Amino acid sequence: MRIIKLFSLVFFLLFTLWIFYCFLTLPDLSGVGNKTRSPSITVLDDKNDIIGSLGDVYGGVTDINAISSYLKYAVVVLEDKRFYSHSGIDFKSLIRAIKKNIKERRYVQGASTITQQLSKLLFLNSDKNLSRKLRELIIALYLENNYSKEEILYMYLNRVYLGSGLYGIKAASQRYFSKLPKDLSIAESAVLAGMLKAPSRLSLFVDSKSSIKRANLVLGLLYKEGYINENQKISSQKELVSISKKRYIDSAFTRYYIDWIYSKTPEDILKTNKDLIVSSSLNLKMQKVTYNVVKNVSKNLDKKIQVAVVIMNNKGAVKSLIGGRSWAKSKFNRATQSKRQIGSVFKTYVYLTALNVGYNPSDKILDEPINTGSWTPKNFANSYEGKISLERAFAISSNVAAVRLANSVGPEAIISQAKKLGIISEITKEPSMALGVSSLSLIEVSGSFGAICGDGKPVIPYGLESIRLRSNELIWKREAPKRKKIIKNKTLKDIRYLLREVVNQGTARKLSSLPYEIMGKTGTSQNNRDAWFIGCAKEHVIGVWLGRDDDKSMKNIFGSTVPLEVFKRIVTAL
Numbered sequence: 001m002r003i004i005k006l007f008s009l010v011f012f013l014l015f016t017l018w019i020f021y022c023f024l025t026l027p028d029l030s031g032v033g034n035k036t037r038s039p040s041i042t043v044l045d046d047k048n049d050i051i052g053s054l055g056d057v058y059g060g061v062t063d064i065n066a067i068s069s070y071l072k073y074a075v076v077v078l079e080d081k082r083f084y085s086h087s088g089i090d091f092k093s094l095i096r097a098i099k100k101n102i103k104e105r106r107y108v109q110g111a112s113t114i115t116q117q118l119s120k121l122l123f124l125n126s127d128k129n130l131s132r133k134l135r136e137l138i139i140a141l142y143l144e145n146n147y148s149k150e151e152i153l154y155m156y157l158n159r160v161y162l163g164s165g166l167y168g169i170k171a172a173s174q175r176y177f178s179k180l181p182k183d184l185s186i187a188e189s190a191v192l193a194g195m196l197k198a199p200s201r202l203s204l205f206v207d208s209k210s211s212i213k214r215a216n217l218v219l220g221l222l223y224k225e226g227y228i229n230e231n232q233k234i235s236s237q238k239e240l241v242s243i244s245k246k247r248y249i250d251s252a253f254t255r256y257y258i259d260w261i262y263s264k265t266p267e268d269i270l271k272t273n274k275d276l277i278v279s280s281s282l283n284l285k286m287q288k289v290t291y292n293v294v295k296n297v298s299k300n301l302d303k304k305i306q307v308a309v310v311i312m313n314n315k316g317a318v319k320s321l322i323g324g325r326s327w328a329k330s331k332f333n334r335a336t337q338s339k340r341q342i343g344s345v346f347k348t349y350v351y352l353t354a355l356n357v358g359y360n361p362s363d364k365i366l367d368e369p370i371n372t373g374s375w376t377p378k379n380f381a382n383s384y385e386g387k388i389s390l391e392r393a394f395a396i397s398s399n400v401a402a403v404r405l406a407n408s409v410g411p412e413a414i415i416s417q418a419k420k421l422g423i424i425s426e427i428t429k430e431p432s433m434a435l436g437v438s439s440l441s442l443i444e445v446s447g448s449f450g451a452i453c454g455d456g457k458p459v460i461p462y463g464l465e466s467i468r469l470r471s472n473e474l475i476w477k478r479e480a481p482k483r484k485k486i487i488k489n490k491t492l493k494d495i496r497y498l499l500r501e502v503v504n505q506g507t508a509r510k511l512s513s514l515p516y517e518i519m520g521k522t523g524t525s526q527n528n529r530d531a532w533f534i535g536c537a538k539e540h541v542i543g544v545w546l547g548r549d550d551d552k553s554m555k556n557i558f559g560s561t562v563p564l565e566v567f568k569r570i571v572t573a574l
Contacts, residue, residue, distance in 0.1 A: 040053055040054065040275050040276070041262060041265070041278055042276070042278065043257075043258050044277065044279045045282045045283065045284045046282060046283050046319075047284065049284065050175065051254045051257075051282060051284065051287075052255060052258045053164075053258075054258060054259075054262050066180070066181060066182045067181040067182060068184040068185075070185070070189040071157075071181065071184055071192060072157075073189075073225075074189045074190050074192075074194075074218050074221075074222060074227075075114070075157065075196065076114070076153075077221045077222055077225050078193050078196065078197075078221060079196060080113045080114040080115075081225065083114050083153075084149055087141065089116070089137055089140060113140065114152065114156050115140040115152050116139075116140045117160075118140075118143060118156045118159070119139035119140050157169045160196065162195050162199050163195050163200055163201075163202060163204075164206070169181045169192065173188070173192065176188075176191070176192070176204055185236070186232055187240050187243060190218035190219050190236065190240070191204070191214075191215040191240070191243065193218050194211060194215045202214055204243075212240050212244045215240055216240060219233055219237060220233075253287070253288075253291055255327040256322055256323035256324070257282050257318075259323075259331065260321060260333060260336050261278060261463050265278065266476065269467060269475060272475075275469065276468070276470075277468040277469070277472075278464065279465040279466045280463050280465060281318055281319060281462065281465055282319060282320065283320065286311055287319075287320045287321075289570055289574060290309050290311060290320040293309075293573070294307045294322050294325070297562065301546075301557075301562070302554070304550070304552075305546055305547070305548055305557070306324045306325055306330075306547060306548065306549060307324070307545070307546050308322060308324060308333075308335040309322045309335065309543065309545075309566065309570070310446040310461070310542070311540055311543075311570070312446060312447065312450065312459075312540065313539060314450055314453050314454030314459065314541065315450070315459065316459040316461050318462065321443075322335065323335045323336065330549075332549070334442070334545065335441070335442045335543075336442070336443045337441070338441060338442070339440055339441050340439055340440070340525065340529070340530045340545065341437055341438065341439055341525035341526065341530055342436040342438070342445055342523050342525070343436040343522075343524045343525040343526075343530060343531075344397045344435065344436055344523040345521050345522070345523030345532050345534055345559075346435065346523070347397065347402045347434065347435075347436070348449075348452070348495070348499070348521050349414055350402055350405055350406050350409070350414055351394055351405065351498055352495050353409045353417040354405050354409050355490075355491045355494045355495055355498075356417065357409055357413070359390060359405075360494065361389065361390050361391040361494050361497055362389050362390070362391065363389065363390050364387050364388065365389075365390055365393055365401045365405060366400075367379070367384050367385045367393055367398045367401050368386060368400060369384065369400060370403055372403065372407075373431075377431075377432070377435065378399060378400070379399050380399070384398075384400070385398075390405075390498070391497070391498055392501075394498045395498070395501040395504075395505050395506030395507070396506055397506065397507050397521075399435055402434040403431060406431070406434035414427075414433065414434075415429070420486045421447075421448035421449075421451055421452075422459060422460060423440060423444055423448055437525075437526070442545045443461050444461070445532075445543060446461065446534060447459050447460060447461040447541075449541045449543070450541050451487055452487070452492070452495055452496065453496075456485045456486060456487035456492045457483035458483060459483075462478065464476075464478055465477075466478065496519055499519035499520055499536070500518070500519050502521055503518045503519065507559065508520055508522050508564055510560070510564045514571060514572070516537050516538060516571065517537070518537050519535060519537075520536060521533070521534055521535075522558070522559030522563065523559045528553045528554045528556075529548070529552070530545065530547040531545070531546040531558055531559045531561065532544065532545050532546075533559055533564055537571045538571065540574075542570060544566045544567050545563070546563060546566075
């Protein structure tokens with residue numbers, strides 16, 4: 001008996017000390033509403049529509065009277081229906097949750113009121129333990145004692161997370177519905193309230209079907225509690241059907257592009273620590289087409305094979321960019337960050353250099369085995385045609401002819417020509433350079449074709465157009481660089497002719513049926529590790545690359561196969 005009493009005393013003392021410790025370790029409650037946060041970057045497309053963001057997007061502070069009454073009703077009925085009657089703690093729900101947790105012998109259910117949720121948003125983390133829970137209850141009582149119910153609801157709605165990086169009801173209502181909170185309909189209010197249970201999953205941009213299903217549940221609760229009548233319920237259900245049919249842009253849909261934009265944002269601007277609005281050159285239609293093509297083509301490929309695509313106009317404005325199969329699974333951008341051997345695409349620079357020093361497409365070259373000392377290049381399938389024209393050698397992508405031509409004009413001249421076109425990566429001077437053994441990025445190779453597809457002037461790929469603060473103050477604007485012609489008119493005419501012949505009678509002849517003028521060059525690196533097609537169509541350069549991240553061989557995939565299919569589907573859909 002004495003042992004039990006002693007044990008009870010010790011337990012009581014420890015419990016008292018624990019509660020005292022929780023009180024001592026409470027955060028400073030005087031700073032309610034003064035929390036700092038990291039700035040966000042909101043990215044717009046070429047039509048000034050939002051395509052995504054980096055960082056958390058916070059809406060401006062919205063007065064409780066500037067929020068739809070139906071939204072307030074929906075949040076209360078769903079999250080805390082006794083909100084206006086309890087003192088910050090709903091003891092009925094709390095007791096029910098305790099019983100449930102004891103039964104399950106683990107923390108499985110909470111009973112957080114809106115006030116308790118606000119205390120977490122303001123001061124605490126989401127850890128599921130008794131210490132955090134006790135602090136939450138204490139803070140909730142403090143809030144209820146110092147603020148009105150309307151003020152508590154107001155602070156909650158201005159801070160709550162609503163999916164897709166959106167914090168606060170103003171940011172969410174504008175992003176999802178292009179409306180201010182006061183203008184939200186019953187159906188729209190139900191959608192936003194429904195997201196609160198699992199905002200990351202129930203975002204309209206992530207899973208619109210589940211979001212709408214949840215909103216219907218909210219409508220049912222609003223009707224049951226008498227906040228709306230039957231006619232309002234029926235009309236709101238019809239509106240939800242309309243909302244479900246709208247096409248919402250998943251941030252992952254454009255995220256490779258957004259990440260690239262961020263990498264190009266001047267560092268001094270990022271250090272301003274202010275929310276930024278970035279205008280980009282991305283065209284949403286082209287991005288959607290590219291995304292869908294990559295998605296559909298990838299279904300028939302080995303799961304380890306990645307696909308990257310860049311589309312830019314002849315001035316360098318990047319209109320679409322896909323850096324891999326799935327941004328969610330891999331953030332690595334294979335269009336901008338990866339450097340891979342470009343294979344026969346490099347022959348474009350070799351032939352351009354030759355044309356520039358006086359060669360003509362009709363000039364003859366020997367398509368026969370050549371020995372360069374320790375290295376003996378070979379044609380694909382060991383096929384040779386003897387003495388042929390440059391246009392024929394280029395069209396069939398003869399390796400030995402390219403090596404002979406490179407030896408003739410010299411590696412320094414070829415490298416100089418490539419650099420003028422915008423190639424910034426290192427290029428080997430070895431005899432094998434003509435076959436594209438140097439590793440380059442898809443975006444720089446695509447950019448180099450801009451001068452060829454366009455007016456003979458160098459093209460620097462870009463996506464940033466301007467940067468503004470949320471106040472609409474312009475703080476940065478792209479200045480178009482001065483462009484001087486780097487390809488003579490005759491040379492430009494001849495290289496474009498060679499690139500057309502690749503399509504008309506060469507390795508890209510699968511594209512010859514398209515009712516547009518197509519120019520381009522296929523490329524396959526050693527052992528089928530990389531497959532490329534860089535083409536020009538409809539005043540745009542479209543660069544396509546396929547390969548594995550582990551740099552292993554792709555069976556039966558060449559520059560003349562899947563890359564052409566991707567290119568063809570994109571061009572046809574644009």
